[in-house]
Amino acid sequence: MTENLNAPQNDDAGSNAQLLDGRATAKALKTDLAERVSALKARGVTPGLGTVLVGADPGSQSYVAGKHRDCAEVGINSIEVQLGEDTTQEELLAELEKLNHDPACTGYIVQLPLPKHLDTQKVLEAISPEKDADGLHPMNLGRLVANVNEPISSPLPCTPKGCVDLLDHYGLDLKGKHVVVVGRGVTIGRPIGLLLTRRDVNATVTLCHTGTQDLAAHLAQADVVVAAAGVKHMIEPAQLKAGVIALDVGVTREVNPETGKAKIYGDIAPGIESVASWYSPNPGGVGPMTRAELLANVVLAAEQQNQE
Numbered sequence: 001m002t003e004n005l006n007a008p009q010n011d012d013a014g015s016n017a018q019l020l021d022g023r024a025t026a027k028a029l030k031t032d033l034a035e036r037v038s039a040l041k042a043r044g045v046t047p048g049l050g051t052v053l054v055g056a057d058p059g060s061q062s063y064v065a066g067k068h069r070d071c072a073e074v075g076i077n078s079i080e081v082q083l084g085e086d087t088t089q090e091e092l093l094a095e096l097e098k099l100n101h102d103p104a105c106t107g108y109i110v111q112l113p114l115p116k117h118l119d120t121q122k123v124l125e126a127i128s129p130e131k132d133a134d135g136l137h138p139m140n141l142g143r144l145v146a147n148v149n150e151p152i153s154s155p156l157p158c159t160p161k162g163c164v165d166l167l168d169h170y171g172l173d174l175k176g177k178h179v180v181v182v183g184r185g186v187t188i189g190r191p192i193g194l195l196l197t198r199r200d201v202n203a204t205v206t207l208c209h210t211g212t213q214d215l216a217a218h219l220a221q222a223d224v225v226v227a228a229a230g231v232k233h234m235i236e237p238a239q240l241k242a243g244v245i246a247l248d249v250g251v252t253r254e255v256n257p258e259t260g261k262a263k264i265y266g267d268i269a270p271g272i273e274s275v276a277s278w279y280s281p282n283p284g285g286v287g288p289m290t291r292a293e294l295l296a297n298v299v300l301a302a303e304q305q306n307q308e
């Protein structure tokens with residue numbers, strides 16, 4: 001993190017709210033990744049991303065399709081595994097075993113959430129840690145907890161890494177800032193606290209969840225809010241301090257029954273521009289960063305699996 005852009009403390013702070021543009025930042029990241037992929041290809045190595053989708057949830061289908069479009073954009077090969085809703089745990093584990101041994105697959109993900117009859121934790125544990133493109137295998141999460149990055153740099157969970165890189169891209173310095181994270185899920189809420197409290201970021205983090213007694217009191221104190229509960233518009237901008245940096249991460253996807261079109265809603269209700277100093281919209285903020293970070297993990301894995 002570079003320049004220090006302290007949150008304004010005055011009442012008209014929101015009039016100059018600036019956009020944390022995830023689409024533009026992800027594009028820049030992908031340009032850099034495409035160069036690294038070209039360098040790998042020049043050495044005869046083509047990275048391959050595998051995705052495993054169980055069932056036909058329209059949101060998950062759309063995210064997986066987006067991941068493969070991104071792969072094509074930067075030159076990564078795609079391996080798509082599509083399984084029926086009634087796939088058993090054993091059948092799913094057998095598919096993962098195939099990917100664990102497939103030399104064309106550098107890294108892969110299992111799209112979440114899984115149908116309820118499947119054991120998500122056991123599934124994540126069955127992914128080879130070296131091919132864990134989501135950074136959600138317990139060994140990789142454990143390395144994040146232990147803050148070990150040498151000699152091998154482990155894959156980091158994509159959404160938290162996307163948040164950190166988005167803030168970094170805009171030169172926002174979180175040193176000494178109080179970050180309030182809302183939501184304790186394994187893909188965002190839990191790991192982001194670990195990233196933001198590393199010495200290179202040096203923020204102070206409060207993790208709020210459904211058991212938090214006075215969420216409003218925590219929100220009112222926050223210099224930075226990471227809203228990752230997945231509850232549509234649960235946070236009103238008026239609950240936040242003037243000058244707050246707001247990252248709207250949670251996703252609620254609603255389909256209009258008349259048009260059949262899906263619309264995305266974040267966790268923060270409309271109007272954040274009038275309160276925040278910086279804000280990430282939803283859509284258009286952390287979502288595209290999540291996708292770019294997935295590619296980054298695949299490229300990193302390919303580089304590490306083929307060290308000169």
Ligand SMILES: Nc1nc2c(c(=O)[nH]1)N[C@@H](CN(C=O)c1ccc(C(=O)N[C@@H](CCC(=O)O)C(=O)O)cc1)CN2
Nearest residue numbers: 063109110111112113134158283284285287288290291
């Ligand atoms: N295995 C995983 N499953 C899930 C993850 C994950 O990181 N790994 N995160 C989410 C879904 N997700 C990635 O899979 C994801 C969500 C949203 C976006 C995105 O780019 N959103 C766009 C809007 C897209 C739209 O209009 O439909 C945006 O925010 O602009 C990318 C990836 C749960 N599952």
